[in-house]
Amino acid sequence: MSLAAGEVSFDITGQATTLDVRLGNTGRVDTTGTVEVVLPTGVTVPSMPPGCVAEAPDRTRCDLGPIVAGQVGTARLPVAATPEAQRNAPLSGAVIGTLAPRAGKAKTIQLSFRIVAVAALATPVVSAAPTGSQGALPPLAGAGRETGMTRVQKLALVLIGASMLLVVLALALATGTLRRRMGEQRRPPVVDAGGAVD
Numbered sequence: 001m002s003l004a005a006g007e008v009s010f011d012i013t014g015q016a017t018t019l020d021v022r023l024g025n026t027g028r029v030d031t032t033g034t035v036e037v038v039l040p041t042g043v044t045v046p047s048m049p050p051g052c053v054a055e056a057p058d059r060t061r062c063d064l065g066p067i068v069a070g071q072v073g074t075a076r077l078p079v080a081a082t083p084e085a086q087r088n089a090p091l092s093g094a095v096i097g098t099l100a101p102r103a104g105k106a107k108t109i110q111l112s113f114r115i116v117a118v119a120a121l122a123t124p125v126v127s128a129a130p131t132g133s134q135g136a137l138p139p140l141a142g143a144g145r146e147t148g149m150t151r152v153q154k155l156a157l158v159l160i161g162a163s164m165l166l167v168v169l170a171l172a173l174a175t176g177t178l179r180r181r182m183g184e185q186r187r188p189p190v191v192d193a194g195g196a197v198d
Contacts, residue, residue, distance in 0.1 A: 042085025
């Protein structure tokens, strides 16, 4: 007997995909075939195809009917996965195939298959927004009033006002010094009684 299961792959849309299971009768007598599919947490069969039943939340059983010698029975199951399961990919599932002849002991074979998803390769890193003491600025005095200005704009206005005040002071000092020098230059010489000039 032979058993094969294709890889389950979820594309970027994350929509449901399919799992193909093939159970082959390589013997000389006719048999009846069944397969059981075991899926990991977060991966399910959303709708049961004909001949398949859910035996448990993670286990689906499909009757393939008669499989004559040299022939292959196929089960095709839709498979869906939650976003979390796709982010945790790659995952693995299991398939158990059984061939039961009309007379004699049934034979069983088992294998595992991979479950991959594009979402596992393209999951963005999301940083948490700062809360409480994690970088939050304390409220300003009078924060309840709407001022229309940000903290940076207020700081810029204060710096501009201080700069203008310094410029005015510098101009006043320079003007005062210049006036004193000009007054000294214009003052007439003083002549004392002896005719000497100061």
